[in-house]
Each structure stands twice: as C-alpha cells, then as structure tokens.
Amino acid sequence: MRLHKKICKRLILLFMTFWLSGCAPFTENKLIEEISPVTFLSISKGDKGKLTVSTIMPPLSKEKKFVMSQEVSLLKEGVQKYNLNFYQEMKSGQMRMLVISDELGRDGIMSIINVLLTDPDISPRIYLVIVKGNFDEYLESQLDKDENFDYSFYRMLKHYEEKNQGELTVVNLHEFKNLLYTPYSDPFLPVFKLEEDGVNYEGTALFKDDKLVETISSLDDRIFQLINNDHYLVVLPIQKFEIVLGHVRSKVIVDIDSSYSTMTYTVNIDTRIEEYRGEKQLFDPKQLENMKKDIETHLEKQTHELVKKMQELKVDPLQLGIQTKRPFSKPMEEKKWIEMFEKMDIKIKYNINIDPLTDANSKRQNL
Amino acid sequence: MGTYQLFKKNETYNGLYAMLLVNRLQMLYFFLIMPNILIHPYMIWVLIAVGILSQLNLFLLSKWLLTRLSSNGYNGFVQMFGKKLVRFLSFIGLFFILLKLSVITLGFSQIVQTFMLPATDTNFLVFFILLFCFYVAGKGVEHTIRFVLISFFCTFSMITFFVFFFFPPIAQLSDLYPLIPMEWKVENWKAFFLILSSYSGPEFLVFLGPWLKTNNKTFRYLCYGNALTVVEYVFLFIASLFFFGSNYLSKTQYPIINMSRYFQNPVFERIDMILLSFELFNLVFAVSLFLLLFYGASKIAFGKMSKPTSGKGLLSNVFLIFIGMVLMNELFWKSEEKQTFLLNLQIIAGSISYFLVPLVIVLVMKKEGVKKHAST
Structure with missing residues (x-):
C-alpha cells in the first residue's frame, strides 16, 4: 500500500515538472537561439499615413547586424512582417527604448502609446525619445562604426534617469502615460537631433495632449530642468554675464490666490560660482550682491517668457493645475482650468543663494 | 490509497493561526482588482469603516467559537439547528463555496494568462491549480490549516515592495484629493x-x-488579523492612487500587478511574474481549504456522514468542481460582460454570507440559550 502511494506521488511530481518546465505544446516557444529580443523600435512617418518601423537585427547573436525597416499601417503589423522576413522570431520583452520621429509626434502618438500599454511584455519603464532627422539612415551609417550604438544610447538615458542627475529630460512610458491621461498636466519628452557627429540632445518637446507642439532648448530647457524635472543642474552657464553656476539646486513654491487669477511662482536656488570671466570683483560682497540681482532678474525674465509660451500654447507640463486641488472641495474641470491658465497672471520670483568665494577671496583683494 | 482521515483532529491551533486564517482568507482575489473599482481617494474612509464593521462581525464569530458546540463540529450544528436544517443549509452552502472557489480560481488564472502564459488556455491553468489543491487538501484539514503559515510568509512580504510608491517623485499628496466625497x-x-x-x-x-484552540484571547487575535487586512488594503489602495492617479485607475484592469511591473531589479526583470507565483501559495491554501469544506458540506447535504472520508470521495468532489469551473469559464468568465455578472454575484454572495452567517448563528445561540464553555 505504501509503495503504491509513493509511486503515485512521484508520478504526480514528474508530471508537474514536465508541464511546468514549459515543455508544453501550448506555450510560446522562447528558446533563446530562435528569438530576437529587440532593444528598441524606431517609428517614423511613412507614405500615406503609414508608419515606418525599424530596428537593428539580430540584437543578440554575433552575426552581422543590419537595419531592418518596414512600412506598415499598424504598429504590430510590423512585428509580423519582421517575423516573416527573418529566421528568428521577434519578441518585445527586452525593449528599452522607443524612438519617435518628430513629424510623427506632431500628428499625435496616442495610438502608439496605447499599443505599448496593452502589451504585458513591454515594460512600463521603456524610454520614449523624440528624434529630429532620419534615424534609419543614421543607424545605417553608425553600424560600421559602433555596433552597440543602441546599448550605449540606452545607458546614457538610464544614467540621467537615475537619481535625477540633471542635464537632460528622461521620460519613461509610465510617466508619459500618467501625464497624458491625468487632468491638469501635459506630457513632455526629450528631443535628440541627428547630426554628423552623433546624436545630440536638443531639449524638451512639449505636448498638448498627445501632439507635439513646441520644442524648448538651450537656456529654456535648463530652466525647465530646474523648475520641473530634476530640480537640479550640474552646470548652468549664463553667457550674458559670463558666469557659470554649478550644482544648482532648486526648490519651487507655488502660491495661487483664491480667485485663481494670479499665481506666484517662487524658485529658491542654492548654488555656487564655478567659473567667472567677467570684469566684476565678485569677492566684494556688494558686487556679488549686484551679480545675484542681475542673475535673478535675468532668470525671472527668461522663465516668464517660457511660462508665457506655455500659456499661449495651452500646455501645462509644470502641472500647475494640481495646485488648484484641495482636500475638501470638488476638483474643477480640466477645460475650465485651461481657460483660467491661459489668462492667469503668473509672477515669477527667483531667490538665489550663492556661496561666497572663500578660497580665492583674500588673494584677489590684495591685488 | 488507504483510509484517509481528512477531518480527524489531533491537535488544535492557537490564536496566531486564527489571526493568519482571518487575514489570508480576506486577501484572496479581490484585492488585485479592487483599486480599479474603488477609484476615488475618499474610498479610503469606506475601506476603514467597513473594516471596523467587519470587526463587529468577528466579535460575533468569536462568541460562537467560544462555545462548546463549536468545537464539536457537525454534532454541534445538529444540536443547534436540527438535522434537517443542517442538511438544507449545507446544501445552500455548497453553492456559496462553489461560487467563491470559481471566482477566485478563474480570476487568478486569467491574470496568469494575461501576464505570464498568454498562449495557454485558462482551463489548463484551472486544472493545475486544482491539482495542487487536491494534493494539499488530501493531507487533511490539519495540514491545510498549517499551510496558512507558508502562504502568509510567501504573500505578505511582497506587499512590502509597494513601500517604494510612497516616496516622491511618484507620491504626490494632491493625488489623494479630494478627501471627502x-x-x-x-x-x-x-x-x-x-x-x-x-x-x-x-x-x-x-x-x-x-481545530482552533479558543480562549478569551481569541477575539483579540481575530481582530489583529482583520486589522492587518485593513492596513494592507488601505496601503495598496493609496499606493495605487499615487502610482496611477485617481483618473487612470478605472482604465487599468489589474492595477496591483501593473504596479509590480514597474519595479526594477538588476537580476530579475519581470518581478510581476515572481509576485504572481508567490500569490499562488495563498490561492492554493484558500482553495484547498474550500475544497475540504465543500467535501464536508456535500457529505452532510447528501446524508453520508456515517461513511468514512476517503481520498476517492475528495477526488470525485474536486472533479465535479473542476467541471463546474470549466463550464463557468466557458459560459461566463471568458466574455467580459458575463464575467462582470459572475463577479457581481460573488460580490453580493460574499457580502451576504459574511454578514448573515455570524449574525444568524449568534441569534440562534441566544435563542437556544447556549452558554460559553469555561474559558481555558
């Protein structure tokens, strides 16, 4: 009797291991030699409303890589076309980036975002990037020089995402989706420009709903990083005063009056001077104070222009609308907020705290 | 296979087990889809309020557990309700158990299908889950109750991962507004x-x-179990509000699992798969317990109490349940609209059974004049 029981148990165990190990006819075949887990997809506008989907194949095995590009009307149709064209099956589980051309961005990318959200294989952490220029051609030209171009590009994005390193905007799918679908906010994405020497970060693309409407760059983008995205910048060069501020940390306090007609946007900054090539004697407290005032007014003016631009475009990437939410009252409708936002008088105020130059101080004064 | 003694009673379990039983039986399937239906931040208060209501229910329950009749099992019920009524009630109970079993198993296997094995038919998954449960249930009630410990440690630890969502930049206090309806x-x-x-x-x-060792501390342990559930529910709900925002919550079908997909780890990429597999322990525990209850209830309902329990009897019950589940899967669960019907049915049935069972028992106890047995 006992023997019988033992055999029975073992058979059950064997049966289970067999089925659960995936050697079953009804699961997907994911043998590593037979699949190509692509790391990125680049999507751009094709002819007549079609999409051009391209990627580097094969992503894993040590074969000669090539750029595969398909013109399709549906995104997932591209996956199917790849499978019909290449001996390995394409899988999207390792996807890390989605590169979208800026023309496509201007038309709206809602449908693409929805495709990514529905597929449980695609991580909500994939990076979304807008690219200006022909990415396919660029890939072709890069393959000879740098085979692992896609990987290094991904590492770069990952580096700046972690712990908010400042410098550049990095947005993943989840963040984009949240900004897109929640009221009082509009999404934004990083923009890279393709040039002969490589992929250069240009700035931040502002979206109205799912459509790209404006790209902000240089000082505007720096300010955007400072007041919204990272609240930190490694360097902030201000050419006008021939000065470079380093390790800039900011704290933003937004105050909105009860009638929602004026908003005071206060930015408190802690920083230190990293470089100065101007004429002023910054070791003198008075002159330093003057310098501070100058920088403050300059940044205030710039930020005001930036916010003005956002108001004109009716986009709210700073999520200012959230400030109107109160714990004990009904949130206002998004339409109403946008109308208000357009007319709102937004006052910008900067308070800069610059560490005095201690080390060099005595030397210069003696001169 | 020898004569099984599925319902034999060698030892009793102390308050800790009672606490874990309460907690794990409350955290079955609904918590995975709950934020999707609650949506509004002010539901936090409802969660807490109903939690307190549930505390009252547990108070009634502990009153029953403290009587001598409760430790007599079937005979105790017969003494209280009479033989015929017990048979009738257990016949009704069969449907409640079957419904609950089906909803949690089908729901879970659908989640597994969506996130882990998209090419597999859910009927196969149901089959495997029931196979596991049959094994556990075949060990008898004692071992199944003891299994709650494993199930607790496997599933409770995964909740702690969600602390990650309580820190900025994901957490913004304004996501919790408005606080009142x-x-x-x-x-x-x-x-x-x-x-x-x-x-x-x-x-x-x-x-x-x-199987429960009861004394005057029993109620306290039941309360702890319930309080832990309230904390877990509120915690997960707030985390999902932070993560998705109130507006998006209604659009995501399985919010908790989608949240776990956002975790990152340099070694494992699909943490959701690991969490789901661990969640399976809880499911197997609950389903095996319900299988045993189903088996017991069917024996009572069909007047087979005098016959000894056997592995074959349990197996035939499990087989019946499997067929029932496959039918429900094909007829209801696979189409989204009919699935909501089944879900709503379980929502109502669960509410009714939780509300009525302790109340009725205590009322009957009062009427029959059953006294507490001396607390040990």
Missing part, C-alpha cells in the same frame, strides 16, 4: 459592496471550530 454615484455602491465582500472569508472559520 462631493457626490455619491451608483458605482460607489458597487465599490462599497466590493469592499464588504473583500472582507468576507472569515465566516468560514465557523466550521473550523474543532
């Missing part, structure tokens, strides 16, 4: 009953009286 819609009632139904489960402890 400005209007009360019809859907909110559904959410209310869902909460009530999610807290159900401990009413099955009524039948586990013989």
Whole structure:
C-alpha cells in the first residue's frame, strides 16, 4: 500500500515538472537561439499615413547586424512582417527604448502609446525619445562604426534617469502615460537631433495632449530642468554675464490666490560660482550682491517668457493645475482650468543663494 | 490509497493561526482588482469603516467559537439547528463555496494568462491549480490549516515592495484629493459592496471550530488579523492612487500587478511574474481549504456522514468542481460582460454570507440559550 502511494506521488511530481518546465505544446516557444529580443523600435512617418518601423537585427547573436525597416499601417503589423522576413522570431520583452520621429509626434502618438500599454511584455519603464532627422539612415551609417550604438544610447538615458542627475529630460512610458491621461498636466519628452557627429540632445518637446507642439532648448530647457524635472543642474552657464553656476539646486513654491487669477511662482536656488570671466570683483560682497540681482532678474525674465509660451500654447507640463486641488472641495474641470491658465497672471520670483568665494577671496583683494 | 482521515483532529491551533486564517482568507482575489473599482481617494474612509464593521462581525464569530458546540463540529450544528436544517443549509452552502472557489480560481488564472502564459488556455491553468489543491487538501484539514503559515510568509512580504510608491517623485499628496466625497454615484455602491465582500472569508472559520484552540484571547487575535487586512488594503489602495492617479485607475484592469511591473531589479526583470507565483501559495491554501469544506458540506447535504472520508470521495468532489469551473469559464468568465455578472454575484454572495452567517448563528445561540464553555 505504501509503495503504491509513493509511486503515485512521484508520478504526480514528474508530471508537474514536465508541464511546468514549459515543455508544453501550448506555450510560446522562447528558446533563446530562435528569438530576437529587440532593444528598441524606431517609428517614423511613412507614405500615406503609414508608419515606418525599424530596428537593428539580430540584437543578440554575433552575426552581422543590419537595419531592418518596414512600412506598415499598424504598429504590430510590423512585428509580423519582421517575423516573416527573418529566421528568428521577434519578441518585445527586452525593449528599452522607443524612438519617435518628430513629424510623427506632431500628428499625435496616442495610438502608439496605447499599443505599448496593452502589451504585458513591454515594460512600463521603456524610454520614449523624440528624434529630429532620419534615424534609419543614421543607424545605417553608425553600424560600421559602433555596433552597440543602441546599448550605449540606452545607458546614457538610464544614467540621467537615475537619481535625477540633471542635464537632460528622461521620460519613461509610465510617466508619459500618467501625464497624458491625468487632468491638469501635459506630457513632455526629450528631443535628440541627428547630426554628423552623433546624436545630440536638443531639449524638451512639449505636448498638448498627445501632439507635439513646441520644442524648448538651450537656456529654456535648463530652466525647465530646474523648475520641473530634476530640480537640479550640474552646470548652468549664463553667457550674458559670463558666469557659470554649478550644482544648482532648486526648490519651487507655488502660491495661487483664491480667485485663481494670479499665481506666484517662487524658485529658491542654492548654488555656487564655478567659473567667472567677467570684469566684476565678485569677492566684494556688494558686487556679488549686484551679480545675484542681475542673475535673478535675468532668470525671472527668461522663465516668464517660457511660462508665457506655455500659456499661449495651452500646455501645462509644470502641472500647475494640481495646485488648484484641495482636500475638501470638488476638483474643477480640466477645460475650465485651461481657460483660467491661459489668462492667469503668473509672477515669477527667483531667490538665489550663492556661496561666497572663500578660497580665492583674500588673494584677489590684495591685488 | 488507504483510509484517509481528512477531518480527524489531533491537535488544535492557537490564536496566531486564527489571526493568519482571518487575514489570508480576506486577501484572496479581490484585492488585485479592487483599486480599479474603488477609484476615488475618499474610498479610503469606506475601506476603514467597513473594516471596523467587519470587526463587529468577528466579535460575533468569536462568541460562537467560544462555545462548546463549536468545537464539536457537525454534532454541534445538529444540536443547534436540527438535522434537517443542517442538511438544507449545507446544501445552500455548497453553492456559496462553489461560487467563491470559481471566482477566485478563474480570476487568478486569467491574470496568469494575461501576464505570464498568454498562449495557454485558462482551463489548463484551472486544472493545475486544482491539482495542487487536491494534493494539499488530501493531507487533511490539519495540514491545510498549517499551510496558512507558508502562504502568509510567501504573500505578505511582497506587499512590502509597494513601500517604494510612497516616496516622491511618484507620491504626490494632491493625488489623494479630494478627501471627502462631493457626490455619491451608483458605482460607489458597487465599490462599497466590493469592499464588504473583500472582507468576507472569515465566516468560514465557523466550521473550523474543532481545530482552533479558543480562549478569551481569541477575539483579540481575530481582530489583529482583520486589522492587518485593513492596513494592507488601505496601503495598496493609496499606493495605487499615487502610482496611477485617481483618473487612470478605472482604465487599468489589474492595477496591483501593473504596479509590480514597474519595479526594477538588476537580476530579475519581470518581478510581476515572481509576485504572481508567490500569490499562488495563498490561492492554493484558500482553495484547498474550500475544497475540504465543500467535501464536508456535500457529505452532510447528501446524508453520508456515517461513511468514512476517503481520498476517492475528495477526488470525485474536486472533479465535479473542476467541471463546474470549466463550464463557468466557458459560459461566463471568458466574455467580459458575463464575467462582470459572475463577479457581481460573488460580490453580493460574499457580502451576504459574511454578514448573515455570524449574525444568524449568534441569534440562534441566544435563542437556544447556549452558554460559553469555561474559558481555558
């Protein structure tokens, strides 16, 4: 009797291991030699409303890589076309980036975002990037020089995402989706420009709903990083005063009056001077104070222009609308907020705290 | 296979087990979809309020558990209700158990299909889950109750991962506004009953009286279990509000699992798969317990109490349940609209059973004049 029981148990165990190990006819075949887990997809506008989907194949095995590009009307149709064209099956589980051309961005990318959200294989952490220029051609030209171009590009994005390193905007799918679908906010994405020497970060693309409407760059983008995205910048060069501020940390306090007609946007900054090539004697407290005032007014003016631009475009990437939410009252409708936002008088105020130059101080004064 | 003694009673379990039983039976399937139906931040208060209501229910339950009758099991019930009524009630109970079993198993296997094995038919998954459960249930009630410990440690630890969502930049206090309801819609009632139904489960402890060591601390332990559930529910709900924002919550079908997909780890990429696999322990525990209850109830309902329990009997019961589940899967679960019907049915059935079972028992106890047995 006992023997019988033992055999029975073992058979059950064997049966289970067999089925659960995936050697079953009804699961997907994911043998590593037979699949190509692509790391990125680049999507751009094709002819007549079609999409051009391209990627580097094969992503894993040590074969000669090539750029595969398909013109399709549906995104997932591209996956199917790849499978019909290449001996390995394409899988999207390792996807890390989605590169979208800026023309496509201007038309709206809602449908693409929805495709990514529905597929449980695609991580909500994939990076979304807008690219200006022909990415396919660029890939072709890069393959000879740098085979692992896609990987290094991904590492770069990952580096700046972690712990908010400042410098550049990095947005993943989840963040984009949240900004897109929640009221009082509009999404934004990083923009890279393709040039002969490589992929250069240009700035931040502002979206109205799912459509790209404006790209902000240089000082505007720096300010955007400072007041919204990272609240930190490694360097902030201000050419006008021939000065470079380093390790800039900011704290933003937004105050909105009860009638929602004026908003005071206060930015408190802690920083230190990293470089100065101007004429002023910054070791003198008075002159330093003057310098501070100058920088403050300059940044205030710039930020005001930036916010003005956002108001004109009716986009709210700073999520200012959230400030109107109160714990004990009904949130206002998004339409109403946008109308208000357009007319709102937004006052910008900067308070800069610059560490005095201690080390060099005595030397210069003696001169 | 020898004569099984599925319902034999060698040892009794102390308050800690009672606490874990309450907690794990309340955290079955609904918590995975709950934020999707609750949506509004002010539902936090409803969660807490119903939690307190559930505390009252547990108070009634502990009154019953403290009587001598409860530790007599079947004979105790017969003494209270009479033989015929017990048979009738257990016949009705069969449907409640079958419904609950089906909803949690089918729901879970659908989640597994969506996130882990998209090419597999859910009927196969149901088959494997029941196979596991048959094995556990075949060990008898004692071992199944003991299994709650494993199930608790496997599933509770995964909740702690969600602390990650309570820190900025994901957490923004404004996601929790408005804190009080400005209007009360019809859907909110559904959410209310869902909460009530999610807290159900401990009413099955009524039948586990013989295996629980009861004393004057029992109520306290039951309360701890319930309080832990309230904390877990509120915690997960707030985390999902932070993560998705109130507006997006209604659009995501399985919010908790989608949240776990956002975790990152340099070694494992699909943490959701690991969490789901661990969640399976809880499911197997609950389903095996319900299988045993189903088997017991069917024996009572068909007047087979005098016959000894056997592995074959259990197997045939499991087989019946499997067929029932496959039918439900094909007829209801696979199409989204009919699935909501089944879900709503379970929501109502769960609420009713949790509300009525302890109440009725205590009322009958009062009427019959059953006294507490001397507390040990």
